[in-house]
Amino acid sequence: MSRATADYDYMSFDDFEEFLADKPKNERWELIGGRVVKMTVSVRWEHNYIIQNLASGIRERLRAAGSPCRTLTETFYLKERELNASLLPDVLVHCGPLPPGATSVQTPVVLVEVMSNGTEARDRMAKWHVYQRIPSLMHYVLVVQDRAHIETLDRIDGVWRGLQVIDGLEAILPLPGIGVEVPLADIYRDVLNPA
Secondary structure, three states: OOOOOOOOOEOOHHHHHHHHHOOOOOOEEEEEOOEEEEEOOOOOHHHHHHHHHHHHHHHHHHHHOOOOEEEEEOOOEEEEHHHOEEEOOOEEEEEOOOOOOOOEEOOEEEEEEEEOOOOHHHHHHHHHHHHOOOOOOOEEEEEEOOOOEEEEEEEEOOEEOOOEEEEOOOOEEEEHHHOEEEEHHHHOEOOOEOO
16 A cells, blocks of 8 residues: 655555544545545634534525435545545535445535635645536535635536636525525624624
8 A cells, every 4th residue: 555645645545545544533634536635634713614504504404495415514525436536525415315324425416615725726626626527416616714705616407517606795605406595694604794
């Protein structure tokens, strides 16, 4: 097995799974298209609040609609062997049942990354390169932390359409693939519009 000691080492999915099993629990690692990346363990509080707000906003709307879809957050893996990917998206939406004890999914419908200065390029390029090849994915959502600005890439009728920009606390994030809309005021609650 190859040894990953830097952010730019590459390995196969199976080697990464072995590598991950030997890592301390307080370390977070991702495999992005075969590239091994050590993730930041501590993040700004704004990042955490946005994740909580968005996950709960989507979850509440899905439950109200009687949807079989559910949200999972940043410690739950998206794994895809064929894409050499083992990723920890900030929020993911999965539709359908999960087996007892599952720690990962392969068929997300929505993936969200809350971008920071250190992750923006990776979220926009490396992760998008992997995410767009997941057949079940309908929405990839990029969230800016410091202002009410969200970008989405949406798959409509099997085709990815161009980047959609949503700006301002009065705007709404549409996720038609799961029948949900979330106001940006809710997503940025207590971050940009403190109570």
